Amino acid sequence: MAVAWIGNRETLVERAAAHAAALLGSSRCPVFSLDTDIHGTRAAIALAERVGAAYDHADGAAVSREAALFTDKGAMTVAPGETRRRADVVVIVGELPQIHHQFVGELAETVPDLSAKNQREIFLVGSNETSAPRLSNGRTATLLSCGEASLGATLAALRAQWRGRQTSQPVSNFDDFAKALEAAHFPVFLFSGDATEGLALEMLQRLISDLNRKSRASGLHLPASENGWGSALASTWMTGFPLRTGFARGFPEFDPWRYDVARMIAAGEADLHLRISSSIVQPQKKRNRMALIALAKTHEPVAGAAVTIAIGEAGVDHQAVVYSSRTGSLRSVDARAASELPSAATVIRLVASHVSAEAALPC
Numbered sequence: 001m002a003v004a005w006i007g008n009r010e011t012l013v014e015r016a017a018a019h020a021a022a023l024l025g026s027s028r029c030p031v032f033s034l035d036t037d038i039h040g041t042r043a044a045i046a047l048a049e050r051v052g053a054a055y056d057h058a059d060g061a062a063v064s065r066e067a068a069l070f071t072d073k074g075a076m077t078v079a080p081g082e083t084r085r086r087a088d089v090v091v092i093v094g095e096l097p098q099i100h101h102q103f104v105g106e107l108a109e110t111v112p113d114l115s116a117k118n119q120r121e122i123f124l125v126g127s128n129e130t131s132a133p134r135l136s137n138g139r140t141a142t143l144l145s146c147g148e149a150s151l152g153a154t155l156a157a158l159r160a161q162w163r164g165r166q167t168s169q170p171v172s173n174f175d176d177f178a179k180a181l182e183a184a185h186f187p188v189f190l191f192s193g194d195a196t197e198g199l200a201l202e203m204l205q206r207l208i209s210d211l212n213r214k215s216r217a218s219g220l221h222l223p224a225s226e227n228g229w230g231s232a233l234a235s236t237w238m239t240g241f242p243l244r245t246g247f248a249r250g251f252p253e254f255d256p257w258r259y260d261v262a263r264m265i266a267a268g269e270a271d272l273h274l275r276i277s278s279s280i281v282q283p284q285k286k287r288n289r290m291a292l293i294a295l296a297k298t299h300e301p302v303a304g305a306a307v308t309i310a311i312g313e314a315g316v317d318h319q320a321v322v323y324s325s326r327t328g329s330l331r332s333v334d335a336r337a338a339s340e341l342p343s344a345a346t347v348i349r350l351v352a353s354h355v356s357a358e359a360a361l362p363c
Contacts, residue, residue, distance in 0.1 A: 003310040003341065005301035013309060017347065020274075020293045020307045021354030024051045027272035027291070031261045033058045034231050034243075035277035037314035038321040038330060040344030041231040044276055045238050047352045054246030056261035057231055058277055062224035064256050066193035067232050067242040069201045076208050078188060078218040079328045088112050089121045089180050089187035092132060092141060093204055094151045094196045100222045101133035103326060104190065108135040112186070121180045123173075125154055145172045152200035159207045187217045194224035222325055227314075230323030230330065265290065276344050278313035295347055312341035 004016035024030055024047075032055035034044055048055045057063045069075050080103070083090075090107055111118055124132045124141035127148055132141045146154045146169045157167040161174050162181075171177075181187055191204055204219065211217035223229035232242040239245055241254035244261075257263070264270045271290055278297040294302040294309075297317075301308040314320035315333035320343070324331045 005305075005308045007306065008301050013342070013347070013350070016307050016309050017350040018354045020309070020351045023272055023291050023293060023306060024053075024274070024351070025355055027051065027053075029054075029248075029264075029270050030272040030274065031055070031264050031270040032274045033060075033261055033276065035059075035225070035227050035279065036231070036344040037227065038230055038234050038323070040276060040314070040348065041234040042238065043345040043348040043352070044274075045235060047348055047355070049247045049252075050352060050355050052247045052250065053274070054244070054248065054259040054261060054264065055235075056244050056259060057225065057228040058275070059225055059228060060244065060260060060262060062193045063228035063232055063242075064193075064244055064260070065196070065198045065201065066221065066223060066229065067244075068198055068256065069193070069205070071242065073202050073205060075201075075205050075221070076212070076218050077221050080220060080326055081328075083107070083188045083190075083220050084110065084112075086112050086186045087120065087188035088117075089123070089184040091123045091125060091144075091187065091189045093125045093155070093189050093191040094200070095126065095130055095194070096133060096190060096192050096222055097194045097224055099226065100190075100192070100325065103222070104133040105136060108137075108139055121184070123177055123180070125158065126151055127154070142173050142176055144174065144177055146170075150200070151196060152203055155200055155203040155207060159203065159210060162207070162210060181211065181215075181217075184215070184217075187211065189217070189219045190222055191219055192222045192224050223323070226323045226325055229325075233323065233330075276311075276348070278311065278316075278344075295344055297341065309347050310341055311344045311347055312339055314343070317341045318343045 004011050004013040006016055006019050030051055030053040032044055032048055032053050035058040122141045123144055125144045128145055146157050158171050160167050208217050208219055236242050239252035241252055244256045244259040245252050245254045246259045273290055274293045276295045292305040293307045294305040295311045297313050298310055312318045316336050317339040318335050320333050321330055322333055
């Protein structure tokens with residue numbers, strides 16, 4: 001089975017890695033898009049340091065919104081296990097990614113320690129069109145909505161009404177929500193940056209702060225991408241900064257606008273793009289003749305790529321360490337269907353071995 005290509009021609013992995021290293025060495029503005037496990041992220045950041053690259057998640061916008069909440073504003077959050085055990089009122093804020101729907105369903109099925117009733121109260125903040133995770137036993141979440149108003153505007157109205165202020169449009173079912181909070185021992189708000197704008201995330205945290213003036217409440221961060229949030233954490237412990245960091249001047253610099261890789265590609269700033277993802281790479285719009293190096297789980301060369309090297313999927317083809325939103329921490333996963341495809345970290349280290357630099361790769 002072919003696992004490496006230069007252009008459309010099959011080749012040895014070693015030669016493809018050497019050619020990729022040569023392209024990186026000659027690049028004046030390389031950028032990396034990551035969608036990989038912890039070891040792959042660590043290897044990619046070390047390589048970025050060697051070649052002066054900027055790096056971001058493949059879906060950088062959502063992960064950047066979540067990181068900005070913590071780096072710019074701060075947030076009051078709780079662990080998933082504490083939510084399962086303690087939360088007697090659960091408020092779903094906006095639409096959550098599909099990967100978290102099972103967790104929400106489990107919350108609806110279980111009874112918390114602090115509940116005075118036999119089930120949790122569940123609310124949904126959003127517009128009339130907001131879709132909610134399916135709950136058990138035919139239950140539905142009580143909708144808190146201002147019609148077609150944005151999520152941020154609905155949260156602002158919710159906060160204003162809670163503090164006894166007038167709003168131009170009242171929030172539906174607010175009285176039920178207020179009664180539930182008055183009786184609650186530990187309400188928790190579930191949020192994600194996937195379909196939620198930054199101002200809405202900030203408004204949510206201000207609402208949680210208001211609730212903590214008289215009682216207690218917290219938020220549960222359910223990341224838009226588990227790989228993305230794991231990469232953000234790995235980047236932070238390696239460089240001191242989350243994703244959207246660059247080494248253009250030989251040291252890590254964090255700038256969420258300047259090092260937005262999608263923006264850099266669209267603006268024609270980047271001349272080489274290293275895409276690391278187990279999924280098939282979709283070509284991005286570009287203004288110049290940017291070279292593409294694709295590390296993906298594929299059986300054929302990626303269209304338009306100068307170099308393609310097949311890699312395995314973390315937790316499927318090989319063992320891995322990944323971020324788990326079910327525990328709020330890193331965990332080790334076994335290979336469900338082990339194959340001979342190399343991991344992203346293995347291939348990146350092979351490429352790095354052909355790049356001369358003083359910085360050492362992490363062990």
